[in-house]
Amino acid sequence: MRLNCNINGSQYSLVVNSDKPLSVILREQVLAFAENSQCQGAQCGNCLVLINGSAALSCLIPAFKLNGASILTFEGFQKTRFCHDIERAYADIGNQPCPQCYPSKTIIIESILNKIDKENQSRISGFRIGSGGHPELSQNQQNDSSANEQAARSRSGTGSISSELIAQEMAMSSCQCIELSDLEKIINLAYKYRSRRRARRS
Amino acid sequence: MPEGLRSPTVFTPKSISEAVAFKFRNPNARFWAGGTYIMSRPGFYPNPSQRDIISLEGIQDLTRIYHADRYLEAGAMVTIQQLLTMGSFMFSKELNNAINSIGSSVIRNQATIGGALCTSDMRFSLSCILATMNAQVEIRMVSKSANSRWIPVSKLYDRKGIFLFSESALVTRVRIPTDVTSQYQFISRTLDSPMHNPSESVIFGLQYSINQGSIATPNLCIALPDSCFYMSQDFDNLLSTLSFPITQEKASRISKRLASDLKQSVRQNASPLQIERAARLLDVVLNEINTNYLAG
Numbered sequence: 372m373r374l375n376c377n378i379n380g381s382q383y384s385l386v387v388n389s390d391k392p393l394s395v396i397l398r399e400q401v402l403a404f405a406e407n408s409q410c411q412g413a414q415c416g417n418c419l420v421l422i423n424g425s426a427a428l429s430c431l432i433p434a435f436k437l438n439g440a441s442i443l444t445f446e447g448f449q450k451t452r453f454c455h456d457i458e459r460a461y462a463d464i465g466n467q468p469c470p471q472c473y474p475s476k477t478i479i480i481e482s483i484l485n486k487i488d489k490e491n492q493s494r495i496s497g498f499r500i501g502s503g504g505h506p507e508l509s510q511n512q513q514n515d516s517s518a519n520e521q522a523a524r525s526r527s528g529t530g531s532i533s534s535e536l537i538a539q540e541m542a543m544s545s546c547q548c549i550e551l552s553d554l555e556k557i558i559n560l561a562y563k564y565r566s567r568r569r570a571r572r573s
Numbered sequence: 574m575p576e577g578l579r580s581p582t583v584f585t586p587k588s589i590s591e592a593v594a595f596k597f598r599n600p601n602a603r604f605w606a607g608g609t610y611i612m613s614r615p616g617f618y619p620n621p622s623q624r625d626i627i628s629l630e631g632i633q634d635l636t637r638i639y640h641a642d643r644y645l646e647a648g649a650m651v652t653i654q655q656l657l658t659m660g661s662f663m664f665s666k667e668l669n670n671a672i673n674s675i676g677s678s679v680i681r682n683q684a685t686i687g688g689a690l691c692t693s694d695m696r697f698s699l700s701c702i703l704a705t706m707n708a709q710v711e712i713r714m715v716s717k718s719a720n721s722r723w724i725p726v727s728k729l730y731d732r733k734g735i736f737l738f739s740e741s742a743l744v745t746r747v748r749i750p751t752d753v754t755s756q757y758q759f760i761s762r763t764l765d766s767p768m769h770n771p772s773e774s775v776i777f778g779l780q781y782s783i784n785q786g787s788i789a790t791p792n793l794c795i796a797l798p799d800s801c802f803y804m805s806q807d808f809d810n811l812l813s814t815l816s817f818p819i820t821q822e823k824a825s826r827i828s829k830r831l832a833s834d835l836k837q838s839v840r841q842n843a844s845p846l847q848i849e850r851a852a853r854l855l856d857v858v859l860n861e862i863n864t865n866y867l868a869g
Contacts, residue, residue: 388619389616390626392612540679
């Protein structure tokens with residue numbers, strides 16, 4: 372099949388098997404992809420990428436689901452200013468993931484930050500889910516509500532991200548090289564930098 | 574593309590009847606929901622004998638969630654994360670925790686309810702949780718007439734945990750009762766990861782209520798991911814004869830009975846460790862119920 376997608380900001384048109392995993396496509400057909408996962412679906416967490424802004428394991432995404440998708444690998448993400456926010460937070464806290472899981476943990480942090488952003492956007496647009504629930508929700512509403520709820524939970528209590536949510540998200544990466552409390556601080560700090568830059572720009 | 578490797582044809586039906594008709598015409602094609610299980614099997618790619626794919630992603634009816642007074646009805650393509658989100662409004666805390674423990678959120682965003690229920694030879698936490706809650710599924714038979722019917726989740730599998738409708742039906746909707754959460758208590762435990770360590774993992778679910786010192790209408794489900802799916806009316810009856818408080822010896826006797834029942838039910842590849850773990854889990858849960866009863 373012909374696959375048209377955007378990888379790290381460049382448009383690609385590739386001829387691939389329809390069931391070929393994205394991790395293999397990136398390794399074999401998209402050059403300069405230094406992804407270090409060879410697990411072939413064992414969910415080691417090292418092949419995480421952002422697909423349309425959400426973290427996904429590239430070894431579990433077949434080619435036929437990718438037409439028109441925007442894929443960001445860690446190599447592409449590193450060049451964005453969003454990554455610089457996270458790296459700055461690493462430096463300020465004085466702790467960072469080990470080289471083995473650095474890409475996957477950074478991608479997971481970005482995915483958490485995206486969720487918080489989504490929640491804020493839906494709050495601004497006045498979207499709320501009633502506690503009784505609607506009789507029927509469309510797909511988009513369900514996705515929004517998911518982001519809403521996740522982020523709402525993430526901001527429980529003190530207004531910062533809950534360590535419970537972080538632990539859940541980080542469960543993908545089995546490496547325990549960084550303390551949960553440090554990750555919490557890093558995410559809060561990265562979000563602060565991002566919000567500040569947005570405020571400056573607007 | 575490796576030589577001799579065929580690219581499977583991907584059908585993208587827009588309705589359930591279209592999907593069933595595709596399957597009827599192409600019996601060798603397989604339904605594709607989230608793909609997390611299929612793609613994590615060893616040797617998935619490259620595989621010269623790859624089957625054609627019927628992608629269910631574009632079917633709107635399978636992605637709906639409907640909330641009635643007494644149940645939550647979710648399409649088979651609703652992701653586990655979406656179920657968790659909706660469930661946070663209407664399920665009990667224990668049930669939410671049980672669903673929350675299924676994989677990481679990256680997996681839950683991709684894995685679907687239907688996919689988790691319909692894996693051919695491996696049982697995951699969701700099957701056990703839904704069977705314990707007496708949830709119902711609608712299955713659409715792959716035949717010319719394409720008739721559908723509602724059956725309990727527990728009837729989807731045999732005692733050895735094999736999915737009975739893998740080629741003959743499509744699971745379209747799941748109906749989860751929500752009116753029982755106030756009357757019943759729900760306990761769920763998962764030891765080890767069913768995905769990463771299926772030969773040692775045990776999934777345990779029990780729904781019950783305490784009425785005048787005895788367990789009323791218990792519903793016990795134990796799944797050993799790659800070897801057994803255990804639900805027994807006889808054993809539930811045995812549990813309902815218990816009147817609390819019970820002694821440690823009695824709890825041990827019941828759990829030993831469970832171990833001997835499991836030994837008769839499992840596939841050959843079940844490890845003694847799993848059976849021992851399942852029995853010990855029941856022992857612990859019975860003692861917990863006993864302690865709670867004594868504490869009033």
